[in-house]
Amino acid sequence: ETGVTQTPRHLVMGMTNKKSLKCEQHLGHNAMYWYKQSAKKPLELMFVYNFKEQTENNSVPSRFSPECPNSSHLFLHLHTLQPEDSALYLCASSQGELLRNEQFFGPGTRLTVL
Amino acid sequence: DAKTTQPPSMDCAEGRAANLPCNHSTISGNEYVYWYRQIHSQGPQYIIHGLKNNETNEMASLIITEDRKSSTLILPHATLRDTAVYYCIVRVVSGGSNYKLTFGKGTLLTVNP
Numbered sequence: 181e182t183g184v185t186q187t188p189r190h191l192v193m194g195m196t197n198k199k200s201l202k203c204e205q206h207l208g209h210n211a212m213y214w215y216k217q218s219a220k221k222p223l224e225l226m227f228v229y230n231f232k233e234q235t236e237n238n239s240v241p242s243r244f245s246p247e248c249p250n251s252s253h254l255f256l257h258l259h260t261l262q263p264e265d266s267a268l269y270l271c272a273s274s275q276g277e278l279l280r281n282e283q284f285f286g287p288g289t290r291l292t293v294l
Numbered sequence: 295d296a297k298t299t300q301p302p303s304m305d306c307a308e309g310r311a312a313n314l315p316c317n318h319s320t321i322s323g324n325e326y327v328y329w330y331r332q333i334h335s336q337g338p339q340y341i342i343h344g345l346k347n348n349e350t351n352e353m354a355s356l357i358i359t360e361d362r363k364s365s366t367l368i369l370p371h372a373t374l375r376d377t378a379v380y381y382c383i384v385r386v387v388s389g390g391s392n393y394k395l396t397f398g399k400g401t402l403l404t405v406n407p
Contacts, residue, residue, distance in 0.1 A: 182337070223338070223397040270337050282328075283395060285337025 183207040184286035186271050192292045193261065201256040201289045203271030212254040213283065214246060215270040223270065229254060261293045298382045303402040306376075312369040314401050316382030319363040324386050327358060328395070329367045331378040338381065338397075341367065372405045379403075 184205045193199050205212065214226040228236035229248040243265075245257040254271055268290050272283040299317040306312040318327065328343040342349055342356045344365075349356045355368040369376055379400040 182339070184337075222399055223395075225395070272337070282340035282343070283338075285339065288335075288337055 182284045182286065184271060184273055184284050186269075186286035186289050188289060189287065190290045190292075192294065193258070194294050195261060195263070197258075197261075199258045201258070201269055201271075201291075203254040203256075203286055205252055205254075205271075205273035205284070205286075207273055207275070207284060209273035209275045209284070210251050211274045212248060212251070213272040213274075214254065214256055215272065215285075217268040217270060217288070218264075219267070226256075258291075261291075263293050266291055266293045298384055298398055300380070300382050300398065300401045302399065303404070305404050305406060306369075306372045308374060308405055308407050309371055312372040312376065312403055312405070314367040314369075314380050314382075314403060315364065316367070317364045318382070318384045321362050321384050322386075325384045326386075327356065327362075327365050328383045328385065329354070329356065330381045330383065330395070330397075331376075332381070332400070333375075333378040341380075369403075372403075374405050374407065377403060377405045 187202045191199060211230045213228050215223045216226055217223045225238050226240045227246045232248050232251060243259050243261055247255040268288045270288045271286045274283045326343050326345050329341040330338040331341055332338040342351055342354050344356045344358055346358055346362055358365045379402050381397050381400040383395050
């Protein structure tokens with residue numbers, strides 16, 4: 181247990197569906213991240229939130245819409261996805277003020293788009 | 295952030311030391327070396343980081359060459375549960391800021407019984 185939880189763990193959706201991924205951290209961190217990990221590709225950073233403000237959008241298509249209502253919760257809203265969006269979506273958090281600044285990752289949501 | 299180069303895969307016998315190399319020849323003076331690992335079907339896990347001195351914690355040791363162009367992560371007594379992809383990442387760290395991790399392909403370490 182890393183203190184970062186993600187739900188659901190597995191999700192299958194059609195291209196016309198709307199779904200949301202949820203991430204919650206119980207570590208008191210101020211930064212949260214969404215990463216995408218496709219098969220046989222490195223992890224790709226998607227979004228960074230620092231104190232609820234989005235500080236980085238790594239050229240992510242608009243069919244992915246993040247939301248950070250508070251420092252403990254992060255959502256990724258999904259709409260009209262493509263089959264190539266099937267991947268493992270990982271959430272992470274960190275405490276930026278510390279030099280160590282390690283990121284704690286959740287277990288991920290395995291997404292399949294049909 | 296500086297680019298890193300790691301071998302795609304390595305094998306290690308259980309109970310022996312695993313030495314995972316990383317080249318980061320373009321590292322700049324304010325960039326740290328971080329190591330993470332990802333066990334199959336789990337999120338990445340922080341292992342250790344350093345700037346120029348060798349570091350040791352309960353999980354591993356990090357040896358950084360004097361010119362800082364390469365480093366080695368050492369797992370002193372590898373177990374089967376250490377089988378994972380190991381990522382070497384270099385990045386700037388500055389107090390009060392959050393900096394992204396740029397993951398490469400890493401090294402798949404397989405610990406054999």
